[in-house]
Amino acid sequence: xxxxxxxxxxxxxxxxxxxxxxxxxxxxxxxxxxxxxxxxxxxxxxxxxxxxxxxxxxxxxxxxxxxxxxxxxxxxxxxxxxxxxxxxxxxxxxxxxxxxxxxxxxxxxxxxxxxxxxxxxxxxxxxxxxxxxxxxxxxxxxxxxxxxxxxxxxxxxxxxxxxxxxxxxxxxxxxxxxxxxxxxxxxxxxxxxxxxxxxxxxxxxxxxxxxxxxxxxxxxxxxxxxxxxxxxxxxxxxxxxxxxxxxxxxxxxxxxxxxxxxxxxxxxxxxxxxxxxxxxxxxxxxxxxxxxxxxxxxxxxxxxxxxxxxxxxxxxxxxxxxxxxxxxxxxxxxxxxxxxxxxxxxxxxxxxxxxxxxxxxxxxxxxxxxxxxxxxxxxxxxxxxxxxxxxxxxxxxxxxxxxxxxxxxxxxxxxxxxxxxxxxxxxxxxxxx
Amino acid sequence: xxxxxxxxxxxxxxxxxxxxxxxxxxxxxxxxxxxxxxxxxxxxxxxxxxxxxxxxxxxxxxxxxxxxxxxxxxxxxxxxxxxxxxxxxxxxxxxxxxxxxxxxxxxxxxxxxxxxxxxx
Numbered sequence: 001x002x003x004x005x006x007x008x009x010x011x012x013x014x015x016x017x018x019x020x021x022x023x024x025x026x027x028x029x030x031x032x033x034x035x036x037x038x039x040x041x042x043x044x045x046x047x048x049x050x051x052x053x054x055x056x057x058x059x060x061x062x063x064x065x066x067x068x069x070x071x072x073x074x075x076x077x078x079x080x081x082x083x084x085x086x087x088x089x090x091x092x093x094x095x096x097x098x099x100x101x102x103x104x105x106x107x108x109x110x111x112x113x114x115x116x117x118x119x120x121x122x123x124x125x126x127x128x129x130x131x132x133x134x135x136x137x138x139x140x141x142x143x144x145x146x147x148x149x150x151x152x153x154x155x156x157x158x159x160x161x162x163x164x165x166x167x168x169x170x171x172x173x174x175x176x177x178x179x180x181x182x183x184x185x186x187x188x189x190x191x192x193x194x195x196x197x198x199x200x201x202x203x204x205x206x207x208x209x210x211x212x213x214x215x216x217x218x219x220x221x222x223x224x225x226x227x228x229x230x231x232x233x234x235x236x237x238x239x240x241x242x243x244x245x246x247x248x249x250x251x252x253x254x255x256x257x258x259x260x261x262x263x264x265x266x267x268x269x270x271x272x273x274x275x276x277x278x279x280x281x282x283x284x285x286x287x288x289x290x291x292x293x294x295x296x297x298x299x300x301x302x303x304x305x306x307x308x309x310x311x312x313x314x315x316x317x318x319x320x321x322x323x324x325x326x327x328x329x330x331x332x333x334x335x336x337x338x339x340x341x342x343x344x345x346x347x348x349x350x351x352x353x354x355x356x357x358x359x360x361x362x363x364x365x366x367x368x369x370x371x372x373x374x375x376x377x378x379x380x381x382x383x384x385x386x387x388x389x390x391x392x393x394x395x396x397x398x399x400x401x402x403x404x405x406x407x408x409x410x411x412x413x414x415x416x417x418x419x420x421x422x423x424x425x426x427x428x429x430x431x432x433x
Numbered sequence: 434x435x436x437x438x439x440x441x442x443x444x445x446x447x448x449x450x451x452x453x454x455x456x457x458x459x460x461x462x463x464x465x466x467x468x469x470x471x472x473x474x475x476x477x478x479x480x481x482x483x484x485x486x487x488x489x490x491x492x493x494x495x496x497x498x499x500x501x502x503x504x505x506x507x508x509x510x511x512x513x514x515x516x517x518x519x520x521x522x523x524x525x526x527x528x529x530x531x532x533x534x535x536x537x538x539x540x541x542x543x544x545x546x547x548x549x550x551x552x553x
Contacts (some may be wrong), residue, residue, distance in 0.1 A: 012438075038549065044547070046551075047484050047485065047486055047498035047500075048484045049482055049484050049500055051444075059491035060546070061481065061484050061498055061500050061546035061547075062546075063498045063528070063546050063549065064498075064500075064528055064529075064546040064547065066547075067494030067528045067546075067547065067548055070548070070552070071442065157485050158486075158500065159496060160495075160496060160530075161495065161496070162486065162488060162495050162496040187483075187485060187510070187514050188485075188514075205439045205443055205445055206447070207438055207439065207440040207441075207442075207443065207445040209438065210437070210438035210440050210445070211440045211481070214438075215481070215507065313443065314443060319476070332550055406443065
């Protein structure tokens with residue numbers, strides 16, 4: 001038996017929850033697929049506060065932020081299937097399968113404790129979040145003892161299982177989760193010897209440096225990295241080395257630090273295995289799908305949102321992108337016969353940007369404005385941001401400072417710009433005196 | 434002169450606060466009122482919200498996330514953590530419910546930040 005839905009949402013974290021609610025409110029029949037037993041995604045273990053300041057004007061703890069959406073979800077007709085894994089996803093093969101867009105949608109093979117189930121959906125939202133980089137991805141040499149964790153795993157042990165994973169630890173990487181875990185482990189009685197960052201500037205938000213490290217006298221060591229681990233059954237020590245300007249360890253600078261755990265906070269990568277299976281084009285910098293302003297990928301009917309699309313700094317923006325994708329996926333499911341692939345304008349960025357989202361703008365329906373997220377490639381002082389179409393200035397905005405860890409959000413007005421397919425909106429940055 | 438990073442929001446403004454001889458505190462670098470309030474508090478009585486987890490009696494949800502329902506003095510955090518580590522929740526309470534009073538350590542309550550004990 002095959003069940004038919006308008007929209008299948010894959011992933012029940014903040015992006016998927018917002019997407020499922022928005023798609024259902026737009027009139028779609030929605031299936032929300034979650035791998036774990038409980039909805040909420042990574043928010044379940046983010047017990048610290050600071051979530052929801054943009055959206056709710058409050059500083060909520062992670063589970064509390066999720067709860068706001070779970071309450072909304074319970075009031076909808078969204079069908080939730082927890083503890084369910086998407087084993088396969090493919091475009092439906094039908095008499096018109098050679099046509100673009102696929103006229104009838106997608107087939108998903110789902111596996112759960114209840115067995116296997118095939119479902120069909122006219123559109124699919126990939127809300128699969130991101131994954132942490134591991135020790136093997138940052139070239140740490142030595143043995144393979146217990147005691148090496150990603151910050152997210154250490155957070156899971158501490159906050160979900162109530163098991164402290166370290167007594168005396170070193171944290172590599174100054175990403176926000178690492179900083180949050182430095183504070184969390186200290187509060188629970190572990191000793192955090194220091195946070196080591198290979199780059200000359202910290203990756204995490206300044207406020208987390210202040211409230212997670214300074215408040216607890218935890219030292220932050222810049223331009224230093226872990227080059228080797230020691231120990232057999234359990235980690236006994238790590239070797240720390242200074243690094244040069246291109247982050248290569250400098251011979252002769254090694255020092256040995258005794259510890260029972262090494263916690264890694266060395267970056268997040270969007271999870272896009274399912275997107276790849278569908279042939280979705282990925283962006284080389286974001287590592288997520290190339291998206292239009294509605295979160296639609298290069299494959300018609302496949303949408304991406306949240307950290308699966310690009311790693312966001314605030315969950316509030318993750319929810320916003322989920323809602324955008326949810327509404328658009330519902331609209332697509334109900335109107336896909338009118339969809340055309342060749343109606344795109346694009347956004348280009350100069351070298352001063354790390355990236356901007358979205359990368360293109362679908363024009364079939366009038367576009368009054370688009371929401372653009374961007375990150376600067378480097379730390380910058382006073383900067384003028386401009387968006388232009390040919391010689392025409394669409395928007396300029398001044399920033400006091402720009403830092404790569406912080407994502408900027410702005411609305412670019414396009415009413416009256418009369419965008420045509422093939423047009424390019426150029427985003428530029430200029431240092432100001 | 435004390436250099437501070439404001440923790441009120443993700444902007445993380447860099448502040449400078451100075452206690453003048455007449456007892457006033459001069460603050461610069463803030464872009465809103467919250468930054469001013471934060472710097473004033475840092476110079477007199479630093480306040481923080483505290484988030485943690487408490488044990489529960491339920492195997493399906495062994496750790497309940499909690500936070501203080503207001504900011505508490507930074508100096509009270511070690512005592513508050515001692516209180517938190519001794520708590521075992523034996524009722525299925527909801528998000529927002531009071532887990533414990535913080536008396537006599539400081540004013541305020543510890544509240545649950547998840548409904549994991551009552552729903553999936």
